[in-house]
Amino acid sequence: PSRPVAKLAPTVARGAEKKAAAKAQEQAVAEEQNRPVQQFQARNIDDALSLMEAVNESVPEAGQSASSAKKNALIDRHPERRFKAALEAFKDANYDLVKEENPGLRKQQIEDLLFKMFKKAPENPFNQVHAAHNATQDTISQMVESERQKLESRLEI
Numbered sequence: 001p002s003r004p005v006a007k008l009a010p011t012v013a014r015g016a017e018k019k020a021a022a023k024a025q026e027q028a029v030a031e032e033q034n035r036p037v038q039q040f041q042a043r044n045i046d047d048a049l050s051l052m053e054a055v056n057e058s059v060p061e062a063g064q065s066a067s068s069a070k071k072n073a074l075i076d077r078h079p080e081r082r083f084k085a086a087l088e089a090f091k092d093a094n095y096d097l098v099k100e101e102n103p104g105l106r107k108q109q110i111e112d113l114l115f116k117m118f119k120k121a122p123e124n125p126f127n128q129v130h131a132a133h134n135a136t137q138d139t140i141s142q143m144v145e146s147e148r149q150k151l152e153s154r155l156e157i
Contacts, residue, residue, distance in 0.1 A: 040155040047155055054151050077135070079125030086125055090118045 042048035091114050098110050098117075105113070118124055131140050 039157045040152070041157045042155055050151055051155055054148050077131055079128065082125040086123055087118055090114065090121060090123050
């Protein structure tokens with residue numbers, strides 16, 4: 001009675017593939033560790049906060065996926081919801097200054113001037129990065145990546 005001989009070649013091949021995959025993973029980790037660290041320089045508090053946001057956006061909060069953390073960090077989908085409150089805060093902060101510079105203007109004229117200033121101000125949500133409410137994930141991730149690259153190129157040493 002001849003017994004069938006067990007074939008060892010496939011088992012050896014699978015073991016070799018596992019070893020090769022493990023070795024490739026070790027090399028990737030070693031390359032990642034040997035990669036030079038990017039250095040940035042923030043000259044004012046706004047740049048420092050922007051840089052911290054960019055770094056923190058890649059680390060998701062508890063219970064939040066990495067993609068939604070990225071999406072929420074820099075991209076505003078509904079700036080119209082924040083417009084009225086931002087305008088009122090801008091008026092409160094700058095009313096006295098504008099009234100001092102233009103003492104002969106009436107209240108409505110001062111408010112018109114403040115609104116004109118607000119249109120160009122960085123506090124205006126429409127002047128910040130925003131996406132359409134029905135934007136796709138790909139579009140938003142492209143916008144986030146382009147904003148991050150702009151920030152990093154501006155603050156890189």
